[in-house]
Amino acid sequence: MKVKEMLSPGNNFEVLEAKDGVEGLNLILKEKLSLIMLDFILPKLSGWEVFQKIQSHPELRKIPLVIMSGRKEEVTEKIPEPFEYFDFLGKPFDKKQLMDAIRSATIKAKQPRPDAVSPTVPTAAKNGVATTPATNDLDAAAEIKLLNEKIAKMQAEIESLKKQLTQVVTFIKQKIK
Template sequence: MTEKKVLVIDDSIMIRKMVKSILAGKYDVLEASDGKSGLDAARRTFPDLILLDFVMPKYNGYQTLQAIRRVEGLQKVPVIMISGLKEQVTEHVPEPFTEFDFLEKPFEADVLVSRIQNFLPPDAPATVSVVPDRRSEVISRDTHASEEPSLQTILSRLTSTETLLVQGIENLIQREVVARFTELNTRIDHQDQAIKTISDRVDRISEQIEHQNKGLMVILRELKALQGK
């Protein structure tokens, strides 16, 4: 049976590779590095589910989602929005989220798989009749051996751990950047207010000077009139 397709749209290559590693053997994972290329990939492949990062260059996750929903055949494809800053999502879309599911970064592998399986449940395995024979002992030994963690499993776990660490660092940096921008915007607002106050004072001084000039002109005319008598 053909594997279901999951499209991962995220500007972080670590996130894309981690998701691909987690879903390997379960789904056919497609990748896109930003909203525009993600929209193009969705049009070409018509995935069964989209994992969509919110904070991305060019188009954010919600803008990308709106564009995807306008494509015939993609109006009902399940979307899981992911972000390390949930408040950035709620600024654009108030809770409860009805157009998509939400998953906060960093996420564990089993949590991601569980969320995806809510929309794409795994196919039931085919029933196979097994006839015992003299190879049962060998099969038993192989089964026991397979229970031991393989090198690939260990490497996968190490990769997931490393990725989660990178995600945590990325989120800390992202939060710091947002905090700095907020502080900068506050300073700019204060500066704008100070400039407006100064501008108002300059306008008042200009008006006073204008009135004084008019008074001086009147005095000068009166002096000239007196001199002419």
């Protein structure tokens, strides 16, 4: 409803709605869409399952995709960052964030993709750890680069949290005096 309100007819969008993942997937398969806005948490068929179906069809993968969720960690559990071929929109969001996500998704959808690469889907679980096959050294190198980027991002977040904690402790000490 919120997306439909933000994308009013004045913005040249016609919005088709689906009440659950099954209905949404049927719309995606039947209609000629120019954009897919996919909530990650859906009844009947989850956003993750719909995403997997989209990724299994080369033609559907060309459609700009915005995945929405109030819990980004649920998305990143299944789809590692950086999100190269779609955009992520955290809830709640405003109209500017929505329009920025649509623009970004449109740009990302035009990026060339290796056709042989399937979406990142865990293929085996050993001792509770999901793994994906690395078919060659380039895949392993890309995975290492991705992990290093995640580590750098986490370290920056940790430093930010340390600064905030220091500020809170200082504030509390001042109030106690």
